[in-house]
Amino acid sequence: DSGVTQTPKHLITATGQRVTLRCSPRSGDLSVYWYQQSLDQGLQFLIQYYNGEERAKGNILERFSAQQFPDLHSELNLSSLELGDSALYFCASSVDGRAAYEQYFGPGTRLTVT
């Protein structure tokens, strides 16, 4: 158990819908990362937050957005869903997001868009 929690574990929804994925980092970690993992794209970095502020952006679509709240939990919002958005979404946390620190991954949310 990494200490990172993600809810829900599974999500099935239809095209065009909007969903919210939730992540709680390890106790004491200030930085949160979001990743998308699919068979064809592999592990893709989406976005990073540190103590409530966006720190780095990766291959995140405009239909996707995220935020980190004062209690440090984070939410990833996916809207206008397409079939291709079906994937595993991971949240990870680290002490402060600096390069030397490893990331701790949650168990993921499996999103299926039908």
Next chain:
Amino acid sequence: AQSVTQLGSHVSVSEGALVLLRCNYSSSVPPYLFWYVQYPNQGLQLLLKYTSAATLVKGINGFEAEFKKSETSFHLTKPSAHMSDAAEYFCAVSLSGTYKYIFGTGTRLKVLA
């Protein structure tokens, strides 16, 4: 620009044989390097990390990796493969002074009985 390359998307070894998973990086400054393992239907888990203290790094489950600056490599090894080692392995690189963290494309290890 920093990058990481994992050679071989699939590697098969016999149980008891040497495991060698390759990772090469490119960066203009000394990097921090990591190996993660992902078991089916789970998140990634840290195996080991290099942060310049020692070039040979020992990790969990009997794995180790050696940082070779001249070869810009950080290959992962294990002397004797076990069936439970079957998983996907990711190499990652980050640079001091940045917040960028780049994962390789992963190598799926299959262990044959």
